[in-house]
Amino acid sequence: MKVESGKFVKIDYVGTFDDGEEFDSSKQHGTPLGFVVGAGDMIKGFDDAVVGMSVGEEKSFHLTPENAYGEYKADMIKPVPKAQFPEGEGKLEAGIQIVLQTPDGYIIPATVKEIKDDIVMLDLNHPLAGKPLNFKIN
Numbered sequence: 001m002k003v004e005s006g007k008f009v010k011i012d013y014v015g016t017f018d019d020g021e022e023f024d025s026s027k028q029h030g031t032p033l034g035f036v037v038g039a040g041d042m043i044k045g046f047d048d049a050v051v052g053m054s055v056g057e058e059k060s061f062h063l064t065p066e067n068a069y070g071e072y073k074a075d076m077i078k079p080v081p082k083a084q085f086p087e088g089e090g091k092l093e094a095g096i097q098i099v100l101q102t103p104d105g106y107i108i109p110a111t112v113k114e115i116k117d118d119i120v121m122l123d124l125n126h127p128l129a130g131k132p133l134n135f136k137i138n
Helices: 044-050
Strands: 008-011 013-016 022-025 033-036 059-063 077-081 097-101 107-116 119-123 133-137
Touching: 044 059, 044 133
Parallel strands: none
Antiparallel strands: 008 033, 013 022, 013 133, 059 133, 077 119, 097 107, 107 119
16 A cells, blocks of 8 residues: 555654754654645655655655755844843743744744844744755655
């Protein structure tokens, strides 16, 4: 039985950068990754890679940024007044990841790029944007 669009699958995976550094794996999460193939829940290249696989098959593949988390976009760095951040909710410093919520409930992850006086520069790019990725899946 081959994997096709619309089927639910569970995958064990290891994701690495081109230098071999591991950025994620199903073992880190303690369980295989489950998703419906073609439902749009996964990055395009990962979704495409599982199509046609069989149970127990192992596969390695490389994804360019456009088939992963997209290219890094400098216009996704936005200034936000420091006064808009609640006090006492942890130290605001460059490099930390925060979660923003829109008025209609959408969650947007962001990284604090830098803090200049009364302005916080937020990077709204996905942390893996612009990076080629490698996966080994089973």
